[in-house]
Structures are given as structure tokens and as C-alpha cells.
Amino acid sequence: MSRTPSEIINDLLGFIAPSYPNIDIRAEPWEHDPNRLAVYFTDEKFSLIYPYQRWHYLTHLIPADYQDEHLSTSVWFELAPGESPADLRYPDEELIADITPDVMRILMRTGFFKRLDDVMCPVEVGKTAGECWGDFRNAVPILHNCGITEDELFDVLHVLMFQGGFCDCEILYNAVEESRLKAGYWKARAAGLEPPNPHKGA
Ligand SMILES: [Zn+2]
Structure with a gap:
């Protein structure tokens, strides 16, 4: 059974909100490939850390089996307020x-x-x-x-x-x-x- 974007948002809030109570999560079909879900995580706490660190903290809060089952094809964007996906710089x-x-x-x-x-x-x-x-x-x-x-x-x-x-x-x-x-x-x-x-x- 695949979960709808809003169910996924609720699940993610359950995993992440205890550590990031003010996080904002959006999920919608990815504009570059509508078969994949784009998930946007926005939190004030992200402004002092790199996107790769943000990803590291988030991925540790979301159980691996949940990620395998529901997020394996998703694309994540970890944003500080005011940032857009184009601002994110990840390491090579x-x-x-x-x-x-x-x-x-x-x-x-x-x-x-x-x-x-x-x-x-x-x-x-x-x-x-x-x-x-x-x-x-x-x-x-x-x-x-x-x-x-x-x-x-x-x-x-x-x-x-x-x-x-x-x-x-x-x-x-x-x-x-x-x-x-x-x-x-x-x-x-x-x-x-x-x-x-x-x-x-x-
Ligand atoms: Zn430390």
C-alpha cells in the first residue's frame, strides 16, 4: 500500500518533530519527474549547518525500514528559511x-x-x-x-x-x-x- 503525500508528511512529523518541533514539511510530485516525491524540510535550526549535515540528522530520525518502504525514490531538500533548492550545495x-x-x-x-x-x-x-x-x-x-x-x-x-x-x-x-x-x-x-x-x- 503506497501512502499519500499527506500521510507521508504526517509520518515524517511523527519521526522528526520531537527533535525539530518547528520543522515545516511539504511533499509533492517532483517537477523533474512526477513519479518521484519531492520532500521539502524547512527549519530555522538548519541555517547554521550545511545541507549534508541537515540530511545526516534527518536520515537518522527516520527509521531505515520506513525510508526503504516509502521514501526510496523520493528527493529531499533540506532548507533553512528563505532558501530554495537551487541554493543547496552538496559535496562531490x-x-x-x-x-x-x-x-x-x-x-x-x-x-x-x-x-x-x-x-x-x-x-x-x-x-x-x-x-x-x-x-x-x-x-x-x-x-x-x-x-x-x-x-x-x-x-x-x-x-x-x-x-x-x-x-x-x-x-x-x-x-x-x-x-x-x-x-x-x-x-x-x-x-x-x-x-x-x-x-x-x-
Ligand atoms: Zn557534538
Whole structure:
């Protein structure tokens, strides 16, 4: 039984609204291929993150079997208010794969990971650990200090996202071999404690 666009919108709101209470979802036949459903997700919270990050968060909220059954041919547009599909810029996977070793070398050499670790998990006693807002608020100024220009940010941050670094803390958990933040997490787990969660409001 295939579901109508309005049933799909209701289902999606059920999955997504608990995390994005103000999200606006529209669904209609896609203008370029009316056999496919175009789904437009619009949320204020998207304005500070890249479309690829937006997609990552949404796809994790919608159960995989639901996606397989009802959304496998759909086309998604993750929009901040005022944006249109033409504004969305997604990464070229092949290009990101090609540049990853060089970008990682630069980030290592400039001490980016260490500096981010110092913010998110300071060694100094009494210094407050940085909070993660599920975006790159802590990482971006450090990248600039490491010589990464505004134009280079898109490529560099997508290199990190392709390694599972979708926010400041995930860079240290997933995109780098060693970090104090990751070590602290596993130390707490091994001791049977709840690891500290750097996510704001967590
Ligand atoms: Zn995070």
C-alpha cells in the first residue's frame, strides 16, 4: 500500500518533530519527474549547518525500514528559511575522497585537532569544557587560526563529515585517531560511569 503525500508528511512529523518541533514539511510530485516525491524540510535550526549535515540528522530520525518502504525514490531538500533548492550545495563525494589525505595532513600539521581537543576537553584544571551545539561553532574559528580560508571551509568540513565528524565533538570522536575527549569517554565507560556529554542541553 503506497501512502499519500499527506500521510507521508504526517509520518515524517511523527519521526522528526520531537527533535525539530518547528520543522515545516511539504511533499509533492517532483517537477523533474512526477513519479518521484519531492520532500521539502524547512527549519530555522538548519541555517547554521550545511545541507549534508541537515540530511545526516534527518536520515537518522527516520527509521531505515520506513525510508526503504516509502521514501526510496523520493528527493529531499533540506532548507533553512528563505532558501530554495537551487541554493543547496552538496559535496562531490569523489572530490572529497581525493582531497582527504592532504586535508588531514594539513589539519595534523597545523595542530587543529589538538587545539580543538584543548577547547572541548581542556587539560587545565578549572577551565570549562567547550559545549557542542551539533555544529562546527568551536571548530571554525580554530580552522581559521590554522590558516584555512573561508573558501576552503566547505571542503575541509566535508572531509571531516565523511569520516563521521558531523559536529565539534564528533570530529574528536570519529575523525581523529586519538583525542582526550575520546579517551575520557572510554575511561568513563570502562569505569561504569555515564560519560560526559558535550552536547549543549544534553
Ligand atoms: Zn557534538
